[in-house]
Amino acid sequence: MDIVILGLPMMYYIAMVAKVLVAFVFVLLTVAYSTYAERKIIGHMQVRLGPMRTGWHGLLQPIADGVKLFFKEEIVPAQASTFAFLIAPLIALIPAFITFAVIPFGGVIEVAGYKIPLQIASYVDVASGKVYDINVGVLYILAMSSLGVYGIVLAGWASNSKYSLMGGLRASAQMISYELAAGLAIVSVFMLSGTLSMNEIVKLQSGFGGFEWYVFKQPVAFVVFFICAIAEINRTPFDLPEAETELVSGFCTEYSSMKYAMFFMAEYANMITVCALTTTLFLGGWNGPLATSIPLLGPVYFVAKVYFLIFFCMWLRATVPRYRYDQLMHIGWKVFIPLGLLNIVVTGIWNFILQ
Amino acid sequence: METLFFLIVSLVAIVSAILVVTCRNPINSALALILTFFCLATYYVMLDAPFMAAVQVMVYAGAIMVLIVFTIMLLNIRVNASKSQSHKVVLGIVIGFFTLLNTAVIVFKSRVALPNGPLTGEILKQQGHTELIGRELFTTFLLPFEVTSILLLVAIVGAVILAKKKI
Numbered sequence: 399m400d401i402v403i404l405g406l407p408m409m410y411y412i413a414m415v416a417k418v419l420v421a422f423v424f425v426l427l428t429v430a431y432s433t434y435a436e437r438k439i440i441g442h443m444q445v446r447l448g449p450m451r452t453g454w455h456g457l458l459q460p461i462a463d464g465v466k467l468f469f470k471e472e473i474v475p476a477q478a479s480t481f482a483f484l485i486a487p488l489i490a491l492i493p494a495f496i497t498f499a500v501i502p503f504g505g506v507i508e509v510a511g512y513k514i515p516l517q518i519a520s521y522v523d524v525a526s527g528k529v530y531d532i533n534v535g536v537l538y539i540l541a542m543s544s545l546g547v548y549g550i551v552l553a554g555w556a557s558n559s560k561y562s563l564m565g566g567l568r569a570s571a572q573m574i575s576y577e578l579a580a581g582l583a584i585v586s587v588f589m590l591s592g593t594l595s596m597n598e599i600v601k602l603q604s605g606f607g608g609f610e611w612y613v614f615k616q617p618v619a620f621v622v623f624f625i626c627a628i629a630e631i632n633r634t635p636f637d638l639p640e641a642e643t644e645l646v647s648g649f650c651t652e653y654s655s656m657k658y659a660m661f662f663m664a665e666y667a668n669m670i671t672v673c674a675l676t677t678t679l680f681l682g683g684w685n686g687p688l689a690t691s692i693p694l695l696g697p698v699y700f701v702a703k704v705y706f707l708i709f710f711c712m713w714l715r716a717t718v719p720r721y722r723y724d725q726l727m728h729i730g731w732k733v734f735i736p737l738g739l740l741n742i743v744v745t746g747i748w749n750f751i752l753q
Numbered sequence: 754m755e756t757l758f759f760l761i762v763s764l765v766a767i768v769s770a771i772l773v774v775t776c777r778n779p780i781n782s783a784l785a786l787i788l789t790f791f792c793l794a795t796y797y798v799m800l801d802a803p804f805m806a807a808v809q810v811m812v813y814a815g816a817i818m819v820l821i822v823f824t825i826m827l828l829n830i831r832v833n834a835s836k837s838q839s840h841k842v843v844l845g846i847v848i849g850f851f852t853l854l855n856t857a858v859i860v861f862k863s864r865v866a867l868p869n870g871p872l873t874g875e876i877l878k879q880q881g882h883t884e885l886i887g888r889e890l891f892t893t894f895l896l897p898f899e900v901t902s903i904l905l906l907v908a909i910v911g912a913v914i915l916a917k918k919k920i
Binding site: 479481482485530532533534537538540541542544545547548551552554555556563566567570574593594595 | 778780781784787803804806807808810811814815816818819822823826827878881882883884
């Protein structure tokens with residue numbers, strides 16, 4: 399373990415690669431099986447069975463879907479701008495995955511005498527024993543999610559189809575407006591934590607036996623953020639960019655085969671990221687009873703909370719009908735943004751009184 | 754390691770910056786410009802300024818370029834069929850040559866680096882870059898900060914008035 403490459407111990411590289419692989423595989427598997435879970439859950443909520451044919455109770459359905467999409471013919475519309483059309487699914491997919499780099503999914507574990515914090519973009523300084531992660535973790539996530547809009551906008555424009563263009567325009571307006579409200583909701587969390595580092599924010603929520611979560615201190619911010627986040631990733635009830643009934647899938651109308659699958663994956667990966675971010679900011683991240691004394695419990699709590707929020711998203715989809723476009727803009731600009739600002743003011747006054 | 758990384762990022766930055774002006778399709782130029790901004794953000798990270806990097810991506814790549822892409826989409830500018838004009842090429846070569854000369858003189862003849870400030874990498878690591886920026890903004894640079902916010906408010910009100918036909 400004493401081998402040093404470019405000033406860093408060998409274990410650093412091994413741990414880094416291992417963390418990236420674990421997180422990536424976790425997200426990919428969750429993406430695949432949340433499509434199955436969604437169909438199954440919504441099916442049961444509507445007193446249907448959902449997929450039953452492929453494997454036991456349809457368990458192999460995601461694999462069958464993947465294989466089917468993989469072998470479909472790839473079509474590029476004749477009048478499309480080819481480069482933008484080809485690159486749009488990638489631009490949608492990559493930000494959805496790389497946001498996971500700053501989300502802490504567990505405490506510090508020790509492998510062969512080397513301390514590894516369970517967060518991809520972080521390391522333990524051997525000399526001081528402190529955990530360093532990206533100083534601006536939350537801003538990094540906001541920045542990456544603001545890049546995700548390009549995928550959808552470009553897809554809509556490059557397809558050279560009216561439905562796609564409408565979907566792309568709707569998507570860009572919706573994502574930009576809700577990004578603001580979501581950002582404002584997060585600001586009130588920063589005002590309590592005093593830091594932008596995800597690791598620190600999780601650590602600050604570890605009191606009361608692992609239950610000092612920000613959702614209890616900032617319930618308004620939690621509700622505003624979660625709703626805005628769902629709107630930002632274009633999920634039902636805010637899935638206007640791909641409204642099937644009026645826009646025949648919107649921005650991805652002209653896409654087929656793997657490129658369509660990439661949009662699909664991006665949508666689910668975004669959902670997982672948003673749920674993980676909400677968990678980290680408001681639900682105490684990997685905190686829970688005994689999580690500090692038993693390090694391996696941390697990831698279990700984290701995954702359980704994320705899966706609960708994903709279930710909640712699916713529940714919403716089965717329950718709430720789609721918003722109309724003017725209603726969507728109305729609640730975004732005239733309800734959530736003022737509510738977020740008001741919450742900041744109240745938090746500021748509260749902080750001032752407590753001092 | 755850092756030098757290698759710097760070289761790779763610089764290569765991407767330069768190639769994408771060249772693509773901004775050589776692409777015939779304006780959307781592709783805009784995409785290349787986003788990539789350039791992204792490379793600039795990477796430089797900020799390498800200079801121990803993560804907050805600047807995040808803001809660079811959020812504001813330039815995230816907000817301003819969305820506006821530009823939006824405009825290109827709505828105006829539906831397709832492939833730019835401009836004819837090459839020889840006198841413009843000559844002018845470009847002359848301007849480019851003098852800019853290169855200027856840069857070369859500055860880099861090789863004068864002292865580009867200013868004396869080191871009080872902030873070192875160690876202080877940045879201990880106190881955090883974001884915290885330092887916040888403290889400076891709300892103490893030393895409070896007045897410019899407030900003036901900027903008033904300016905932004907004026908811009909928002911102006912935009913609303915321009916967009917609304919009847920108030």
